[in-house]
Amino acid sequence: MTELAQPSARGFWADAWRRLRRNRAAMVSASLIVVISLLAFIGPSFSPHSFDAIDWDHMAVPPGGPNDHWLGTDRLGRDLYVRTLAGVQISLQIGLLATLVSLCIGVAFGATAGYLGGRIDNLMMRFVDILYSLPYIFIVIILSTLFDRGNILVLFLAIGAVGWLTMARIVRGQTLSIKRKEFIEAALASGVGTGSILARHIVPNVIGPVIIYATLTIPQMILFESFLSFLGLGVQEPQASLGSLINEGAQEMESAVWMLLVPAGFLVTLLTCFNFLGDGLRDALDPRER
Amino acid sequence: MLRYALRRIFGVVPTLFIIIALSFFVIRLAPGGPFDEEQTLPPEVKANLEAAYGLDKPLPEQFVRYLGGLAQGDFGPSYKFKDFTVTELIAQGLPVSLMLGLSAVLLALLVGIPLGTLAALRQNSPTDYGIMAVAVLGIALPSFVTGPLFALIFGLHLRWFPVAGWEAGEYRYLVLPVITLSLPVIAYIARLTRGSLLEVLRTNFVRTARAKGLPERQVILRHALRPALLPVVSYLGPATAFVITGSLVVETVFGLPGSGRYLVQGAINRDYTLVMGMIVVYGGLTLTLNLLADLLYGWLDPRVRYD
Numbered sequence: 001m002t003e004l005a006q007p008s009a010r011g012f013w014a015d016a017w018r019r020l021r022r023n024r025a026a027m028v029s030a031s032l033i034v035v036i037s038l039l040a041f042i043g044p045s046f047s048p049h050s051f052d053a054i055d056w057d058h059m060a061v062p063p064g065g066p067n068d069h070w071l072g073t074d075r076l077g078r079d080l081y082v083r084t085l086a087g088v089q090i091s092l093q094i095g096l097l098a099t100l101v102s103l104c105i106g107v108a109f110g111a112t113a114g115y116l117g118g119r120i121d122n123l124m125m126r127f128v129d130i131l132y133s134l135p136y137i138f139i140v141i142i143l144s145t146l147f148d149r150g151n152i153l154v155l156f157l158a159i160g161a162v163g164w165l166t167m168a169r170i171v172r173g174q175t176l177s178i179k180r181k182e183f184i185e186a187a188l189a190s191g192v193g194t195g196s197i198l199a200r201h202i203v204p205n206v207i208g209p210v211i212i213y214a215t216l217t218i219p220q221m222i223l224f225e226s227f228l229s230f231l232g233l234g235v236q237e238p239q240a241s242l243g244s245l246i247n248e249g250a251q252e253m254e255s256a257v258w259m260l261l262v263p264a265g266f267l268v269t270l271l272t273c274f275n276f277l278g279d280g281l282r283d284a285l286d287p288r289e290r
Numbered sequence: 291m292l293r294y295a296l297r298r299i300f301g302v303v304p305t306l307f308i309i310i311a312l313s314f315f316v317i318r319l320a321p322g323g324p325f326d327e328e329q330t331l332p333p334e335v336k337a338n339l340e341a342a343y344g345l346d347k348p349l350p351e352q353f354v355r356y357l358g359g360l361a362q363g364d365f366g367p368s369y370k371f372k373d374f375t376v377t378e379l380i381a382q383g384l385p386v387s388l389m390l391g392l393s394a395v396l397l398a399l400l401v402g403i404p405l406g407t408l409a410a411l412r413q414n415s416p417t418d419y420g421i422m423a424v425a426v427l428g429i430a431l432p433s434f435v436t437g438p439l440f441a442l443i444f445g446l447h448l449r450w451f452p453v454a455g456w457e458a459g460e461y462r463y464l465v466l467p468v469i470t471l472s473l474p475v476i477a478y479i480a481r482l483t484r485g486s487l488l489e490v491l492r493t494n495f496v497r498t499a500r501a502k503g504l505p506e507r508q509v510i511l512r513h514a515l516r517p518a519l520l521p522v523v524s525y526l527g528p529a530t531a532f533v534i535t536g537s538l539v540v541e542t543v544f545g546l547p548g549s550g551r552y553l554v555q556g557a558i559n560r561d562y563t564l565v566m567g568m569i570v571v572y573g574g575l576t577l578t579l580n581l582l583a584d585l586l587y588g589w590l591d592p593r594v595r596y597d
Contacts, residue, residue, distance in 0.1 A: 129305075130305050130308050130309065133305055133309070133573075133576065133577055133580065134309055134569075134573050134576065135531045135532075135534055135535045135572070135576055136535070137535045137538065138313075138553070138569055138572065138573065141553060141554070141557045141565070142313050142316055142317060142557075142565070142569070143316075144557055145317055145557050145560060145565065146316065146317075146319065219430070223432055226432065226434070227432065227434065227539070230434045230539065231538065231539070231542065231554045232554070232558060233554065233557060233558065243434070246434060246435060246438070247434070249438070250434075250437075250438035250441075250543065253438055253441075253442050253446070254446060257442065260438055260439075260442070264435045264438075264439070267432070267435060268430065268431055268435060271430045271431075271432070272426070272427070272430045275426065275429070275430050276426070
């Protein structure tokens with residue numbers, strides 16, 4: 001499909017890549033995301049401590065002290081470097097997982113509604129409107145009552161399963177705009193079935209906006225996970241999440257400000273980077289800018 | 291216009307009904323109940339408790355009962371706050387939450403629009419870049435990070451405002467929560483205003499206004515800003531939903547006696563009626579405010595068609 005879409009010598013994707021590379025904020029963000037991800041998955045093994053081990057001799061020590069707790073410890077003497085990185089790990093995994101789920105459902109739903117049109121489209125989009133009218137976090141909180149607390153994986157499959165609303169709308173709009181194009185007509189004329197047209201012809205052609213929106217969905221999902229964990233509805237002790245660490249840190253900030261600043265710093269960096277990267281991708285891929 | 295308004299108003303009712311029905315059945319399908327987590331009760335006592343609250347009846351019957359209660363403004367008893375009905379709990383907290391939310395939206399408009407206008411008028415200047423960089427941060431920073439940070443800086447270190455609490459609604463207790471809550475909304479409104487004002491400034495009628503010699507001030511305020519603010523009006527609906535969501539966190543961080551925290555506590559305690567009550571009230575509130583924003587938009591923009 002990409003071969004067909006490139007009449008010029010330099011293809012659409014090569015062009016987009018060139019534009020993205022010129023965007024300094026996006027490139028810095030992308031490298032920071034890579035660095036943080038590597039740190040999150042490899043970093044903890046360099047520390048002699050585990051995320052739930054209690055060090056009775058070093059309770060609530062600040063960073064940079066004469067010990068091997070590089071970012072200090074929490075009130076219970078657990079190593080903050082390892083705990084924060086464990087939280088980043090959870091954030092990244094959940095952000096990707098939930099985005100993937102919402103992407104699959106959203107693309108399938110939106111493409112189907114847009115391509116079939118008529119009454120089915122009406123009904124499907126009405127359903128999306130109703131879910132849309134409720135603040136998202138309400139749906140998430142209702143869902144969180146459904147599962148045993150601590151079963152974070154299932155919870156986030158479920159969150160991804162309601163996070164597809166915007167994606168469905170975007171894909172539907174794109175589908176509407178291409179479904180009368182000649183190549184669809186050609187496919188129809190040569191007897192291709194509805195399912196194959198959706199999968200082989202519609203979906204590959206709406207992938208640009210989908211990528212942009214997916215990059216912007218990842219920080220949203222990371223935010224939701226931290227939000228729920230901050231409120232005590234997400235990741236449970238002794239597991240650590242950026243949200244629950246920030247909550248603990250906020251309670252101790254009078255005497256131990258690093259407990260707040262360390263996890264908050266990581267969360268803010270991650271969110272900002274993903275947002276800049278998403279913005280950069282949008283500028284690079286948006287055909288109106290060409 | 292009137293027919294459109296009426297149709298939209300009646301459209302809210304089925305939406306609210308579907309939301310109530312969906313959340314009612316989803317919550318009841320959840321494993322565990324409100325009487326599970328205390329010390330294990332003898333089965334007879336638990337059965338009696340459930341009978342007293344009507345939890346032993348079949349689900350559809352419970353649902354009809356619940357709807358009957360709602361129609362009379364009765365949200366049922368809270369299972370955990372035993373001495374209160376859900377109606378009482380929400381009625382206590384809602385005024386605080388509403389005041390917090392309304393002040394936040396108002397502040398966001400008062401700060402966001404001028405900032406966005408300034409950025410648009412000085413496009414590509416350091417002022418513009420500065421404002422937009424702060425706006426990106428404002429959108430990226432979640433309130434559960436900014437809240438504690440503000441409390442730390444302005445409450446603990448500078449001692450300008452109290453860190454938390456609520457002394458009979460004194461205004462200084464509202465300052466930090468309102469700023470925390472409105473920061474992302476300010477950022478978003480500033481971005482919206484900037485973007486749409488830049489577009490409007492390139493249109494022909496603005497050129498005409500300038501050509502006939504109007505002072506720049508008047509061109510901006512009377513001609514350009516009015517159509518440029520339409521996207522801000524349509525953002526007001528999502529903004530209120532955002533503020534309602536944010537109030538859950540802000541009320542927790544600053545220890546305000548609002549109703550937002552009941553949603554979270556209700557979910558933790560599996561206090562069905564409390565969660566349901568919050569969803570009905572906040573859901574209804576969101577729907578109504580969205581509707582108002584839409585109607586306001588239609589009234590302001592004569593290009594909107596009603597069919």
